[in-house]
Amino acid sequence: MKVTVLGPNLSSKHQAVAQFHVHKTGCADILRGFTRDERTQSSDWEVAKRADVAEHYYGRSAGGFFEEGGGLDRYPSYEKFLDDMSYEFHFAPCVKELK
Numbered sequence: 001m002k003v004t005v006l007g008p009n010l011s012s013k014h015q016a017v018a019q020f021h022v023h024k025t026g027c028a029d030i031l032r033g034f035t036r037d038e039r040t041q042s043s044d045w046e047v048a049k050r051a052d053v054a055e056h057y058y059g060r061s062a063g064g065f066f067e068e069g070g071g072l073d074r075y076p077s078y079e080k081f082l083d084d085m086s087y088e089f090h091f092a093p094c095v096k097e098l099k
């Protein structure tokens with residue numbers, strides 16, 4: 001599914017919900033619910049699951065926020081780490097089929 005992720009510098013109203021907001025690309029709520037400034041801080045990603053979204057922002061591909069055996073070794077696995085980071089993201093109803 002192609003998603004549009006808005007953030008991280010959103011209005012306090014959105015920030016209170018989550019750092020990043022995830023919508024299906026083209027969702028009407030993006031135009032309706034976010035200011036133009038907020039919409040300039042968005043990226044489109046093709047993802048298969050929720051953890052893929054976290055991967056783009058916090059994973060190895062984002063420059064090593066997670067380092068195996070490093071400061072984040074409290075995580076039993078990379079998958080668990082990504083799963084935990086998913087809480088930084090609010091998944092809107094339009095992407096509810098993403099697991």
Ligand SMILES: [Zn+2]
Pocket residue numbers: 022023024027028029030092093094095
């Ligand atoms: Zn939406």
